[in-house]
Protein backbone atom coordinates (compact mmCIF):
# COMPACT_ATOMS: atom_id res chain seq x y z
CA UNK A 121 0.00 0.00 0.00
CA UNK A 122 2.70 2.47 1.03
CA UNK A 123 4.66 2.15 -2.20
CA UNK A 124 1.58 2.15 -4.41
CA UNK A 125 0.84 5.66 -3.14
CA UNK A 126 4.00 7.12 -4.66
CA UNK A 127 6.07 9.91 -3.17
CA UNK A 128 3.09 11.97 -2.01
CA UNK A 129 -0.62 11.26 -1.88
CA UNK A 130 -3.94 13.05 -1.46
CA UNK A 131 -4.83 14.39 1.96
CA UNK A 132 -8.03 12.74 3.16
CA UNK A 133 -10.44 14.74 5.34
CA UNK A 134 -9.89 12.58 8.42
CA UNK A 135 -6.11 12.99 8.02
CA UNK A 136 -6.68 16.74 7.96
CA UNK A 137 -8.62 16.34 11.22
CA UNK A 138 -5.72 14.33 12.67
CA UNK A 139 -3.33 17.13 11.68
CA UNK A 140 -5.57 19.73 13.26
CA UNK A 141 -5.52 17.78 16.53
CA UNK A 142 -1.73 17.46 16.34
CA UNK A 143 -1.28 21.17 15.55
CA UNK A 144 -3.60 22.34 18.33
CA UNK A 145 -2.06 20.00 20.87
CA UNK A 146 1.52 20.99 20.04
CA UNK A 147 0.57 24.66 20.22
CA UNK A 148 -0.38 24.01 23.83
CA UNK A 149 2.35 21.45 24.67
CA UNK A 150 5.35 23.37 23.32
CA UNK A 151 5.01 26.57 25.40
CA UNK A 152 4.03 24.70 28.57
CA UNK A 153 6.87 22.16 28.46
CA UNK A 154 9.51 24.56 27.17
CA UNK A 155 8.77 26.98 30.02
CA UNK A 156 9.78 24.36 32.59
CA UNK A 157 12.48 22.37 30.71
CA UNK A 158 15.73 23.41 29.10
CA UNK A 159 15.20 21.03 26.23
CA UNK A 160 12.17 19.27 24.75
CA UNK A 161 11.77 16.90 21.84
CA UNK A 162 9.30 15.97 19.12
CA UNK A 163 9.67 12.59 17.42
CA UNK A 164 7.82 11.86 14.18
CA UNK A 165 8.44 8.14 13.80
CA UNK A 166 6.72 7.79 10.41
CA UNK A 167 7.41 11.25 9.09
CA UNK A 168 6.25 10.95 5.49
CA UNK A 169 7.23 13.32 2.64
CA UNK A 170 6.44 16.54 4.53
CA UNK A 171 3.59 17.50 2.22
CA UNK A 172 0.57 16.10 0.43
CA UNK A 173 -0.15 16.06 -3.27
CA UNK A 174 -2.15 19.27 -3.02
CA UNK A 175 0.70 21.01 -1.17
CA UNK A 176 -0.84 20.69 2.33
CA UNK A 177 1.80 20.30 5.06
CA UNK A 178 2.59 16.90 6.52
CA UNK A 179 2.99 16.23 10.23
CA UNK A 180 6.74 17.15 10.55
CA UNK A 181 6.10 20.55 8.94
CA UNK A 182 3.03 21.07 11.14
CA UNK A 183 5.13 20.34 14.23
CA UNK A 184 7.93 22.64 13.11
CA UNK A 185 5.48 25.40 12.28
CA UNK A 186 3.78 25.07 15.69
CA UNK A 187 7.18 25.48 17.34
CA UNK A 188 8.21 28.37 15.08
CA UNK A 189 4.95 30.13 16.04
CA UNK A 190 6.04 29.89 19.69
CA UNK A 191 9.76 30.45 19.09
CA UNK A 192 9.87 33.55 21.27
CA UNK A 193 8.67 31.47 24.24
CA UNK A 194 11.21 28.66 23.72
CA UNK A 195 14.18 29.97 25.65
CA UNK A 196 15.92 26.58 25.77
CA UNK A 197 16.33 24.07 22.96
CA UNK A 198 13.87 22.08 20.92
CA UNK A 199 14.91 18.90 19.12
CA UNK A 200 13.07 17.28 16.23
CA UNK A 201 13.71 13.71 15.18
CA UNK A 202 12.00 12.77 11.91
CA UNK A 203 12.28 9.16 10.76
CA UNK A 204 11.31 8.05 7.27
CA UNK A 205 12.07 4.71 5.69
CA UNK A 206 11.49 5.70 2.07
CA UNK A 207 14.43 7.65 0.59
CA UNK A 208 12.35 9.57 -1.92
CA UNK A 209 9.91 10.71 0.73
CA UNK A 210 12.74 11.61 3.07
CA UNK A 211 14.38 13.74 0.35
CA UNK A 212 11.04 15.46 -0.24
CA UNK A 213 10.72 16.13 3.48
CA UNK A 214 14.19 17.68 3.52
CA UNK A 215 13.17 20.00 0.70
CA UNK A 216 9.99 21.02 2.59
CA UNK A 217 11.95 21.75 5.75
CA UNK A 218 14.54 23.83 3.88
CA UNK A 219 11.80 26.31 2.99
CA UNK A 220 11.15 27.06 6.69
CA UNK A 221 12.97 29.62 8.74
CA UNK A 222 14.34 27.49 11.56
CA UNK A 223 15.53 29.31 14.74
CA UNK A 224 19.06 28.59 15.94
CA UNK A 225 17.86 26.84 19.11
CA UNK A 226 15.96 24.19 17.09
CA UNK A 227 17.88 20.99 16.31
CA UNK A 228 16.71 18.94 13.37
CA UNK A 229 17.64 15.34 12.74
CA UNK A 230 16.01 13.78 9.66
CA UNK A 231 16.92 10.12 9.51
CA UNK A 232 16.56 7.37 6.94
CA UNK A 233 15.47 4.15 8.51
CA UNK A 234 12.81 2.47 10.52
CA UNK A 235 11.08 3.99 13.50
CA UNK A 236 11.35 1.03 15.86
CA UNK A 237 15.06 0.47 15.25
CA UNK A 238 15.93 4.18 15.34
CA UNK A 239 14.02 5.01 18.53
CA UNK A 240 15.20 1.79 20.21
CA UNK A 241 18.82 2.72 19.40
CA UNK A 242 18.25 6.18 20.86
CA UNK A 243 16.84 4.67 24.07
CA UNK A 244 19.66 2.07 24.23
CA UNK A 245 22.20 4.89 24.03
CA UNK A 246 20.53 6.86 26.81
CA UNK A 247 20.29 3.77 29.00
CA UNK A 248 23.95 2.89 28.48
CA UNK A 249 25.01 6.41 29.43
CA UNK A 250 22.53 6.59 32.32
CA UNK A 251 20.97 9.68 30.80
CA UNK A 252 17.33 10.76 30.89
CA UNK A 253 15.22 11.40 27.82
CA UNK A 254 14.13 15.04 27.65
CA UNK A 255 10.32 15.56 27.73
CA UNK A 256 9.21 14.09 24.44
CA UNK A 257 6.08 13.96 22.33
CA UNK A 258 6.19 11.01 19.94
CA UNK A 259 3.85 10.82 16.97
CA UNK A 260 3.68 7.29 15.57
CA UNK A 261 1.66 7.36 12.40
CA UNK A 262 2.29 4.23 10.32
CA UNK A 263 0.39 3.05 7.26
CA UNK A 264 -0.10 -0.42 8.68
CA UNK A 265 0.29 -2.29 11.94
CA UNK A 266 3.61 -4.12 11.63
CA UNK A 267 5.99 -1.41 12.83
CA UNK A 268 4.62 -0.04 16.10
CA UNK A 269 5.22 -2.77 18.68
CA UNK A 270 3.70 -2.11 22.06
CA UNK A 271 7.09 -2.65 23.68
CA UNK A 272 8.45 0.41 21.91
CA UNK A 273 5.63 2.54 23.30
CA UNK A 274 6.15 1.02 26.75
CA UNK A 275 9.86 1.83 26.61
CA UNK A 276 9.19 5.41 25.61
CA UNK A 277 6.51 5.88 28.24
CA UNK A 278 8.73 4.55 31.01
CA UNK A 279 10.78 7.71 30.52
CA UNK A 280 9.53 10.71 32.50
CA UNK A 281 7.38 13.27 30.66
CA UNK A 282 6.88 11.27 27.49
CA UNK A 283 3.63 11.35 25.57
CA UNK A 284 2.50 9.39 22.53
CA UNK A 285 -0.02 9.87 19.78
CA UNK A 286 -0.33 6.64 17.86
CA UNK A 287 -2.46 5.65 14.90
CA UNK A 288 -4.10 2.27 15.45
CA UNK A 289 -4.94 1.17 11.92
CA UNK A 290 -8.15 -0.68 12.65
CA UNK A 291 -9.36 -1.15 9.08
CA UNK A 292 -6.06 -2.69 8.03
CA UNK A 293 -5.82 -4.80 11.20
CA UNK A 294 -9.34 -6.11 10.67
CA UNK A 295 -8.61 -7.10 7.08
CA UNK A 296 -5.45 -9.02 7.97
CA UNK A 297 -6.51 -10.48 11.30
CA UNK A 298 -6.91 -14.07 10.16
CA UNK A 299 -4.06 -14.19 7.69
CA UNK A 300 -1.58 -16.91 8.48
CA UNK A 301 1.60 -14.82 8.10
CA UNK A 302 0.55 -12.05 10.51
CA UNK A 303 0.38 -13.50 14.08
CA UNK A 304 3.87 -12.37 15.09
CA UNK A 305 3.08 -8.81 13.98
CA UNK A 306 -0.16 -8.79 15.94
CA UNK A 307 1.51 -10.26 19.02
CA UNK A 308 4.00 -7.38 18.87
CA UNK A 309 1.38 -4.72 18.12
CA UNK A 310 -0.82 -5.71 21.06
CA UNK A 311 1.95 -7.00 23.32
CA UNK A 312 -0.18 -10.07 23.99
CA UNK A 313 -1.72 -13.03 22.17
CA UNK A 314 -5.21 -12.05 23.38
CA UNK A 315 -6.06 -10.43 20.03
CA UNK A 316 -6.81 -13.94 18.73
CA UNK A 317 -10.07 -13.87 20.69
CA UNK A 318 -11.10 -10.98 18.44
CA UNK A 319 -11.53 -13.48 15.60
CA UNK A 320 -14.56 -14.97 17.31
CA UNK A 321 -16.36 -12.00 18.87
CA UNK A 322 -19.43 -10.31 17.40
CA UNK A 323 -18.05 -6.77 17.76
CA UNK A 324 -14.46 -7.05 16.63
CA UNK A 325 -13.95 -3.30 16.43
CA UNK A 326 -14.87 -2.78 20.05
CA UNK A 327 -12.92 -5.80 21.23
CA UNK A 328 -9.67 -4.83 19.50
CA UNK A 329 -9.95 -1.16 20.41
CA UNK A 330 -10.52 -2.03 24.08
CA UNK A 331 -7.73 -4.59 24.11
CA UNK A 332 -5.29 -2.05 22.69
CA UNK A 333 -6.37 0.54 25.24
CA UNK A 334 -5.99 -1.97 28.08
CA UNK A 335 -2.52 -2.91 26.86
CA UNK A 336 -1.48 0.73 26.71
CA UNK A 337 -2.76 1.24 30.25
CA UNK A 338 -1.50 -1.97 31.82
CA UNK A 339 1.49 -3.14 29.84
CA UNK A 340 2.81 0.26 28.78
CA UNK A 341 1.63 1.64 32.14
CA UNK A 342 0.17 4.83 30.73
CA UNK A 343 -2.01 6.62 33.24
CA UNK A 344 -4.35 8.41 30.84
CA UNK A 345 -5.26 6.86 27.53
CA UNK A 346 -7.81 8.31 25.17
CA UNK A 347 -8.99 6.96 21.85
CA UNK A 348 -10.53 8.97 19.07
CA UNK A 349 -12.19 7.27 16.18
CA UNK A 350 -11.80 8.35 12.59
CA UNK A 351 -14.37 7.26 10.05
CA UNK A 352 -13.74 7.07 6.34
CA UNK A 353 -16.03 8.34 3.61
CA UNK A 354 -18.14 5.20 3.78
CA UNK A 355 -18.64 5.99 7.44
CA UNK A 356 -16.66 2.93 8.49
CA UNK A 357 -13.95 3.05 11.09
CA UNK A 358 -10.65 3.75 9.38
CA UNK A 359 -8.42 4.08 12.43
CA UNK A 360 -8.26 5.12 16.04
CA UNK A 361 -5.95 7.81 17.22
CA UNK A 362 -4.68 6.84 20.68
CA UNK A 363 -3.20 9.46 22.91
CA UNK A 364 -1.26 8.46 26.03
CA UNK A 365 0.07 10.67 28.77
CA UNK A 366 0.90 10.49 32.45
CA UNK A 367 -0.05 14.14 33.02
CA UNK A 368 -3.65 15.20 33.61
CA UNK A 369 -2.72 18.58 32.11
CA UNK A 370 -1.71 16.78 28.91
CA UNK A 371 -5.02 14.97 28.76
CA UNK A 372 -6.85 18.24 29.35
CA UNK A 373 -5.05 19.95 26.48
CA UNK A 374 -5.60 17.03 24.14
CA UNK A 375 -9.32 17.08 24.88
CA UNK A 376 -9.36 20.82 24.22
CA UNK A 377 -7.72 20.13 20.85
CA UNK A 378 -10.25 17.42 20.01
CA UNK A 379 -13.30 19.44 20.91
CA UNK A 380 -12.09 22.35 18.82
CA UNK A 381 -11.71 20.32 15.65
CA UNK A 382 -14.53 21.19 13.32
CA UNK A 383 -16.86 18.58 11.94
CA UNK A 384 -17.35 19.14 8.25
CA UNK A 385 -17.28 17.18 5.02
CA UNK A 386 -17.60 13.50 4.40
CA UNK A 387 -16.19 12.15 7.62
CA UNK A 388 -17.59 11.97 11.09
CA UNK A 389 -15.51 11.87 14.16
CA UNK A 390 -16.34 10.58 17.60
CA UNK A 391 -14.74 10.34 21.00
CA UNK A 392 -14.92 6.73 22.10
CA UNK A 393 -14.06 7.31 25.72
CA UNK A 394 -16.04 4.36 26.83
CA UNK A 395 -17.69 1.61 24.79
CA UNK A 396 -21.05 2.76 26.10
CA UNK A 397 -20.64 6.44 25.46
CA UNK A 398 -19.92 8.04 22.14
CA UNK A 399 -20.09 11.78 21.75
CA UNK A 400 -20.48 13.03 18.23
CA UNK A 401 -18.50 16.21 18.05
CA UNK A 402 -20.66 17.75 15.38
CA UNK A 403 -23.63 17.59 17.71
CA UNK A 404 -21.85 19.36 20.54
CA UNK A 405 -21.75 18.33 24.18
CA UNK A 406 -24.81 16.65 25.64
CA UNK A 407 -25.68 18.70 28.74
CA UNK A 408 -27.93 16.02 30.24
CA UNK A 409 -25.20 13.42 29.84
CA UNK A 410 -22.46 15.52 31.48
CA UNK A 411 -24.78 16.22 34.38
CA UNK A 412 -25.80 12.57 34.69
CA UNK A 413 -22.18 11.47 34.88
CA UNK A 414 -21.21 14.10 37.44
CA UNK A 415 -24.21 13.28 39.63
CA UNK A 416 -23.60 9.53 39.37
CA UNK A 417 -20.23 10.17 41.01
CA UNK A 418 -20.97 13.09 43.36
CA UNK A 419 -24.70 13.38 44.24
CA UNK A 420 -25.07 14.18 47.94
CA UNK A 421 -21.32 14.78 48.33
CA UNK A 422 -19.10 17.75 49.05
CA UNK A 423 -16.14 18.11 46.69
CA UNK A 424 -13.61 20.68 45.56
CA UNK A 425 -13.67 22.11 42.05
CA UNK A 426 -10.27 20.49 41.51
CA UNK A 427 -11.67 17.01 42.22
CA UNK A 428 -14.59 17.68 39.92
CA UNK A 429 -12.37 18.90 37.12
CA UNK A 430 -10.04 15.92 37.42
CA UNK A 431 -13.05 13.62 37.25
CA UNK A 432 -14.51 15.26 34.15
CA UNK A 433 -11.17 15.31 32.34
CA UNK A 434 -10.07 11.79 33.18
CA UNK A 435 -13.34 9.86 33.35
CA UNK A 436 -15.69 11.45 30.84
CA UNK A 437 -15.44 12.66 27.24
CA UNK A 438 -16.12 16.25 28.31
CA UNK A 439 -14.01 19.30 29.11
CA UNK A 440 -13.78 21.26 32.31
CA UNK A 441 -15.50 24.18 30.52
CA UNK A 442 -18.51 21.90 30.00
CA UNK A 443 -18.53 21.17 33.73
CA UNK A 444 -18.86 24.86 34.52
CA UNK A 445 -21.30 25.92 31.82
CA UNK A 446 -23.49 22.81 31.58
CA UNK A 447 -23.48 21.49 35.13
CA UNK A 448 -22.36 23.91 37.84
CA UNK A 449 -23.97 27.16 36.71
CA UNK A 450 -27.41 25.75 35.80
CA UNK A 451 -27.50 23.56 38.91
CA UNK A 452 -26.51 26.41 41.19
CA UNK A 453 -29.17 28.66 39.66
CA UNK A 454 -31.73 25.91 40.23
CA UNK A 455 -30.63 25.50 43.86
CA UNK A 456 -29.37 21.96 43.21
CA UNK A 457 -25.92 22.64 44.60
CA UNK A 458 -24.32 25.03 47.08
CA UNK A 459 -20.90 26.63 46.96
CA UNK A 460 -19.20 27.50 50.24
CA UNK A 461 -19.11 31.33 49.94
CA UNK A 462 -15.83 31.57 51.85
CA UNK A 463 -14.14 29.58 49.05
CA UNK A 464 -14.95 31.92 46.19
CA UNK A 465 -15.59 35.54 45.21
CA UNK A 466 -18.69 37.03 43.66
CA UNK A 467 -20.94 35.57 40.99
CA UNK A 468 -21.27 32.11 39.55
CA UNK A 469 -17.56 31.45 39.31
CA UNK A 470 -15.72 28.37 40.48
CA UNK A 471 -12.09 29.30 41.12
CA UNK A 472 -9.54 26.82 42.41
CA UNK A 473 -10.33 25.77 45.97
CA UNK A 474 -14.12 26.24 45.62
CA UNK A 475 -16.05 23.80 47.76
CA UNK A 476 -19.23 22.48 46.20
CA UNK A 477 -21.99 20.46 47.86
CA UNK A 478 -24.44 18.63 45.60
CA UNK A 479 -28.00 18.14 46.89
Ligand SMILES: C[S@@+](CC[C@H](N)C(=O)[O-])C[C@H]1O[C@@H](n2cnc3c(N)ncnc32)[C@H](O)[C@@H]1O
Nearest residue numbers: 166167168178179204205206234235261262267
Ligand atom coordinates in the same frame (compact mmCIF):
# COMPACT_ATOMS: atom_id res chain seq x y z
C1 LIG B 1 0.99 7.50 7.19
S1 LIG B 1 2.47 8.01 6.46
C2 LIG B 1 2.97 9.32 7.53
C3 LIG B 1 2.24 10.57 7.33
C4 LIG B 1 2.76 11.70 8.19
N1 LIG B 1 2.84 11.30 9.58
C5 LIG B 1 1.83 12.88 8.06
O1 LIG B 1 0.85 12.95 8.85
O2 LIG B 1 2.08 13.74 7.23
C6 LIG B 1 3.60 6.76 6.92
C7 LIG B 1 5.03 7.01 6.44
O3 LIG B 1 5.88 6.11 7.13
C8 LIG B 1 6.87 5.59 6.23
N2 LIG B 1 7.27 4.30 6.80
C9 LIG B 1 6.78 3.07 6.58
N3 LIG B 1 7.34 2.17 7.41
C10 LIG B 1 8.21 2.85 8.17
C11 LIG B 1 9.05 2.51 9.28
N4 LIG B 1 9.10 1.25 9.74
N5 LIG B 1 9.77 3.47 9.87
C12 LIG B 1 9.71 4.76 9.44
N6 LIG B 1 8.95 5.14 8.38
C13 LIG B 1 8.18 4.21 7.79
C14 LIG B 1 6.16 5.54 4.90
O4 LIG B 1 7.09 5.59 3.82
C15 LIG B 1 5.25 6.77 4.97
O5 LIG B 1 5.90 7.87 4.40
